[in-house]
Each structure stands twice: as C-alpha cells, then as structure tokens.
Amino acid sequence: MHPNPAFRQDDRALYEALIEQVGFGMVFADTPDGPRVAHTPLLSTGDGAIQFHLARGNALTRHLAGCNALAVINGPDGYVSPRWYADPAQVPTWNYIALELEGPVRRMDADGLQGLLTALSQQQEERLVHGAIWTMDKMPKEKLRAMLAGIAGFEMEIRAWRPTFKLSQNKSQDERERVAAGLEVEGSPAIARLMRQLGDAQ
Template identity: 65%
Template structure:
C-alpha cells in the first residue's frame, strides 16, 4: 500500500461501498507451510466484520480459526503515462484503489455458513438482469448438504482498516483531469471516474 498520507481514505462508508460493490477479494495468512492466499467472495456483516467461505481442502481452511488474518479488496486501477502531464519529465506510475482489512478470524457454525451462502446468492442474484433469482430451494436438500460439507465458513473481525485511494491527489486539478482523460482513453474508465469524483 502506498505510504503517502494524501492517498489514505478515511471515509468508512466509502470502504464499505468498495467491499459491497466488488464482493470478491483475497485472504492472506501465515500457516506452518508458509504464507498462503485464498481468493473468495466476501460479504460484510455489520460495520466491522467480513464473512467468507473456502473449500475444505484449501490450504488455509484448517489454520484460519483464531488466526490473525489479512483480507484485501481491489478496486479499479490503471497505468499513468508521463506523456499525459504538461511537464513530461516525470516517471510512470499506477493509480489504484485497494483496501486491506486485518483482524482475528473465527470459524462459523454450520447455520451461520448457510446464512452466509443465502446472503451471498441473494446479493449477487439481484445483480443478474434476466430471469428469476436462483435460491437454494431449487436444489435437492441432500445435494446441498453434501456441498455444504465441502466448505468452511469464516468471519474476520476487522480491527484495522488500511484503505489506499491513489488517484493523483498529489497533482494540481488540471493535471488530474489530463490523467483522468488519458486513463479513460486507454480503457480505464473506472479509475478515471473515481478520480473525477474524488477531491484532491
């Protein structure tokens, strides 16, 4: 994460929105075999908790309960070319949005895992434009129980938030607009839009 404090975002609501909108991230922890990462759907549970599930066979699954863990959500990003500045005697860089959330993890009970899966499917099915939403009621109960046996649910209590919104806030307004226009033209419309909505 970038150390420049101008890129730190203290708006917790914005962090919540990032987690909710992206809904997918990485979970990191140290295990006896070394550091490991898992990629998983993430769901906020209240203001300071994050729930996720992993395959039972995942290298992290048997070690996370009680472990200090780091979760990361990435937002839009894009390469920034020096040619977009009025003074091109600069170096290339990268604008990006990233959020680290750290804290202890506990394993979820089976009922809480089922609730997590229902909440995840409800949230994501609502984003699908056509057809009626899928629910687990469309599955055979025995088949669902077998699938449930193959995964483990977890909840991370977020004790540290480390958001970085590197959006050229260290540049004058006119330069930021030049960079946003360059990013948009290069196909990075998401990061360009965030730059235009974020005050320096």
C-alpha cells in the first residue's frame, strides 16, 4: 500500500468491484522453502473472503492451509510523464490501482472446490459476447473428477484490506486533467477514466 493517505479510498464496494472486474491476482506466502507466489483467478464471497484454486503441484499448495497469506489484485496503471504538467520540472511517476488483502487461509473440501469453479466459470462465461454459455455439466463426470483431483481450493478470510488508488490526487484538478489526457492519448484509457471518476472525489 502506498504510504500517502491521499491515494486511499475507503470504499468496500469499490474493492469488491475491483476484485470482480479484474478476477485475477497473486497470492503470496512464506513457506519452509522461502517466499512463494501463485497467480490465480479470485472470487469474492461477498462476505469478507476470497476463494481461489491452485494446481496440487504448485509450490504454495501444500503450505497454504492454516497460514496467513497476502493476495494482491492489480487494476489499470500507466506511466505519468513530467511533460504533461504545466511545469515540467517534476519527476516521472506511475499511476495505478492495487488492492492488498491479508488473512488466514483454509483448504476447501471437494464440494466447496466444485462450487467455486462453478461460480467462477459462470461469472466469466456471462461476460463473453459470442457463443452459448459453457457449464461444468458439459464435461463427462469421470473427466471432471480427474481434473478436480489435480487442483486444490482455498478460502482466505480477509482481515486487512489495503488499497492504493494512486490517481494524481496530490495535484490540482487542472494538472490531473492534463495527466488523464496524456494517459488517454498514449494508450492507457482505463486509468485515465478512473482518474476522472475517482480522483476528484478526494
């Protein structure tokens, strides 16, 4: 989390929206083999937890249950050039959105894992424009059982939410608009849009 309090948003609904929209993140934990990270789809339960799954062979899988872990979801980002300020005698920076979640992890049972995969695939399939929605019942039962045996499901109880919404809030409104316009022109429209939606709300 960025140390400047200007870059924080105290909005749980916004955090939940970021998890849902991005849907993917990193889970970090310390293990007897050293610190490890896994990249995985993430699903919010809506009541203060996130769920995810890992391959059984992943370096984190055998260590996660019962440990305290950190999950990170990254939103849009973009390089900010000093040339966009009225006074260019400033340093470059980077605008970005990130959410850190910390808490204890438990391993899910087989029913919980299947429920997670069903909810996750439904959430993502409904976003696709073309073709019929795929559902897990389209898989032969034996093949599904074999695939489920190769992964493990986990749930993290979120005890700490640490957001960073670095959107040039430490600059004037005119300067923020200049930066947003620069980001937009240079191919970072998502962070520019969020600067206009959220940056002025501070």
